[in-house]
Amino acid sequence: MPRYALKIEYHGAPFVGWQRQTNLASVQGAIEAALARLEPRDHTIVAAGRTDAGVHALAQVAHCDMETAWDAFRLSEALNYHLKPLPIAITDCRAVSDDFHARFSARERRYLFRILSRRAPATHCAGLVWQIKHQLDLEAMRQAAGLLLGKHDFTTFRSTVCQADSPVKTLDRLDIERVETPGGPEYHFDVRARSFLHNQVRSFVGSLERVGTGSWSPEDMQRALDARDRAACGPVCPPQGLYLAHVGYPDDPFA
Known part of the structure; x- marks a missing residue:
């Protein structure tokens, strides 16, 4: 066939x-x-x-x-x-x-997460971003994100209903950029790995947002990772801002 x-x-x-x-x-x-x-x-x-x-x-x-x-x-x-x-x-x-x-x-999966930072309700981007009303500390989030790179036991950032055989994954990339858009400033999270645990990206972003507000320090992110305990995770952010952006193959059929 x-x-x-x-x-x-x-x-x-x-x-x-x-x-x-x-x-x-x-x-x-x-x-x-x-x-x-x-x-x-x-x-x-x-x-x-x-x-x-x-x-x-x-x-x-x-x-x-x-x-x-x-x-x-x-x-x-x-x-x-x-x-x-x-x-x-x-x-x-x-x-x-x-x-x-x-x-x-597949050898790589890439996700994009968008946070829109503005007080007025989103109109054109409604349902396509996670909207917050406050600004975020970009450098603090980048510092915390760097602690997640590499091979780790990501139990803290794994849903309790995740069916993966192991919580150990290798995170290849977690870049964060502030992007000025006509609708207001957005924070874009570029997350890449061969595979992910259930809710892993949304757990990352929810915890990083806590760092961005100053509620967590980058060291708190390290402690959460080391805890290997779902209860140590920050709030899981809503799904509306998450996009499966790219899937990579050794021989890309769309190239």
């Missing part, structure tokens, strides 16, 4: 997350339903990562197997037609070999 890699963008607000759930709106379920309009049968697609309810994607990657050899551009156009009016778009589609696996072939 011909295999295709799909690059997918979506707004997470209407969905319970990526993963298909019975009688609930999911991104996976919507795309599988669109595939069934093209080839009437049960379809199962596999994604690079399972985003939670309310989390967005700029470049989620999934693969699907078809019975017919489709032209990749025509397949993406047909899927986008049947996905309307849902906020899901197939932004690229490529034929790939049978050994390509959207999840297991």
Whole structure:
């Protein structure tokens, strides 16, 4: 069966997350339903990562197997037609070999988190950022973020329902920038690793925001990491500001 890699963008607000759930709106379920309009049968697609309810994607990657050899551009156009009016778009589609696996072939996952800092309610960015009313200490957050880099036991920053076999992960990058936008200053968190624990990025950002306000010191972040205790984590930030921004492969099918 011909295999295709799909690059997918979506707004997470209407969905319970990526993963298909019975009688609930999911991104996976919507795309599988669109595939069934093209080839009437049960379809199962596999994604690079399972985003939670309310989390967005700029470049989620999934693969699907078809019975017919489709032209990749025509397949993406047909899927986008049947996905309307849902906020899901197939932004690229490529034929790939049978050994390509959207999840297991991935070598890097990159997340973006956006915090908007302004007192007036967000309008254009509503549902797309975590809005706070105060400024943050950028340098203090950067100092604390540096303590998280490398290989650690991240139990503190792991959801209690996380199903990963081990809490040990290697964090490759956690960069923070202040970006001036027409809507107000934003803080962008660029987080990269081969894989993540459940709620790990949102736990990082929630704790770093505490550092940014001065409620925590960078040393408090080190103590939280060393505690290996979920109770030591700062507040987990809301999902609205989180985006799956990129998935890296040794042989990028979209290059």
